[in-house]
Amino acid sequence: MINFLDLQKINAQYAAELKQAAAEVIDSGWYLLGERVKQFETNLANYIGVKYAIGVGNGLDALRLILKAYIQMGVMQEGDEVIVPANTYIASILAITDNRLKPILVEPDINTYNLDISLIEQHITHRTRAIMVVHLYGQVCWSEKLESIAKKHGLKIIEDNAQAIGAEWNGVKTGALGDAAGFSFYPGKNLGALGDSGAVTTNNDQLAKVVRALGNYGSKQKYINEYQGLNSRIDEIQAAFLSIKLKHLDTENQRRREIAQYYLENITNPGIILPISDFSLFTFHFSLTHVWHLFVIRTQNRDKLQKHLTKNGIQTLIHYPIPPHKQMAYKGLNGLNFPITEKTHKQVLSLPISSVIEAEQAKYITQQVNTV
Ligand SMILES: *Cc1c(COP(=O)(O)O)cnc(C)c1O
Numbered sequence: 001m002i003n004f005l006d007l008q009k010i011n012a013q014y015a016a017e018l019k020q021a022a023a024e025v026i027d028s029g030w031y032l033l034g035e036r037v038k039q040f041e042t043n044l045a046n047y048i049g050v051k052y053a054i055g056v057g058n059g060l061d062a063l064r065l066i067l068k069a070y071i072q073m074g075v076m077q078e079g080d081e082v083i084v085p086a087n088t089y090i091a092s093i094l095a096i097t098d099n100r101l102k103p104i105l106v107e108p109d110i111n112t113y114n115l116d117i118s119l120i121e122q123h124i125t126h127r128t129r130a131i132m133v134v135h136l137y138g139q140v141c142w143s144e145k146l147e148s149i150a151k152k153h154g155l156k157i158i159e160d161n162a163q164a165i166g167a168e169w170n171g172v173k174t175g176a177l178g179d180a181a182g183f184s185f186y187p188g189k190n191l192g193a194l195g196d197s198g199a200v201t202t203n204n205d206q207l208a209k210v211v212r213a214l215g216n217y218g219s220k221q222k223y224i225n226e227y228q229g230l231n232s233r234i235d236e237i238q239a240a241f242l243s244i245k246l247k248h249l250d251t252e253n254q255r256r257r258e259i260a261q262y263y264l265e266n267i268t269n270p271g272i273i274l275p276i277s278d279f280s281l282f283t284f285h286f287s288l289t290h291v292w293h294l295f296v297i298r299t300q301n302r303d304k305l306q307k308h309l310t311k312n313g314i315q316t317l318i319h320y321p322i323p324p325h326k327q328m329a330y331k332g333l334n335g336l337n338f339p340i341t342e343k344t345h346k347q348v349l350s351l352p353i354s355s356v357i358e359a360e361q362a363k364y365i366t367q368q369v370n371t372v
Pocket residue numbers: 058059060061088089091092134160162163183184185186196197198
């Protein structure tokens with residue numbers, strides 16, 4: 001069986017270092033908000049190229065805290081609108097509604113599955129305060145047009161960078177492109193902890209201070225509470241693991257690119273629509289705009305293809321089977337129509353891709369996809 005994602009194998013590569021780090025944390029007697037978190041925050045900020053990285057409990061909290069901080073800062077208030085892609089993972093939307101802001105869903109581009117930037121302006125109202133871009137499947141969602149729309153209308157750009165750590169646009173890393181970004185280190189992400197954790201990055205001094213306080217009960221100084229905050233912090237043990245794994249992230253992402261390239265060149269089944277990105281195959285080797293968190297193909301006969309692959313020992317997943325506006329949790333949005341989003345949710349299938357997929361496995365998967 002080829003597992004969709006072999007986390008055991010990924011972490012086994014670093015087992016000796018991880019065990020050593022765990023032992024050090026256990027022996028230190030200090031488990032939260034210590035030196036290892038500080039060190040990881042510095043490492044992450046340097047890697048992304050921003051002034052501040054703040055460790056938080058998970059990716060959802062990272063996005064929640066950014067919006068909560070903007071509300072505290074008076075940049076937005078309850079009922080204001082945030083533009084967000086309709087086909088994102090539900091966490092992006094949960095972060096918005098949890099803050100009593102209104103998600104304004106916008107269709108993705110059918111080719112990249114990223115927010116269709118040409119549709120943004122028609123959705124802007126006097127209540128719009130921010131655009132949340134999601135670098136879905138590991139591909140950068142950014143353009144000069146996006147920057148100019150935000151500037152013209154005075155909107156913040158918040159990046160949901162849960163899936164694209166390490167990707168770059170014009171030499172700038174995702175997480176440093178917008179006003180603030182949320183990261184997830186869920187074990188299955190490109191930089192995965194061995195448990196939950198996340199981070200916020202920004203160059204804004206005030207935002208960084210407020211996010212840090214909000215994640216720690218709204219307190220900058222122990223027992224003095226400025227805001228009604230949350231408890232959302234990164235553990236010392238996870239921070240120690242993440243500093244180790246961050247050193248290998250570029251190598252792992254490069255391996256993902258090689259596997260993606262193999263699939264792109266060798267999946268020839270005419271019934272399959274391959275992922276395309278904003279660069280040609282020719283320049284593919286050099287393109288850093290995609291870190292291939294997922295390799296998502298599209299086909300009319302998705303369920304049949306998935307059954308065929310399962311029968312032949314290949315585990316695949318669907319990202320995602322039900323769009324947020326069709327979920328029970330969002331009954332108020334159930335009546336809305338997003339034909340592109342709904343079509344992609346019926347047709348997409350994610351093939352195994354990770355730093356530990358072997359050449360032989362990629363070859364076998366390709367053969368099986370080509371024989372349906
Ligand atoms: C994983 C993910 C999140 C949430 O991260 P958690 O750490 O699981 O809370 C948010 N947005 C997107 C696009 C994700 O893929």
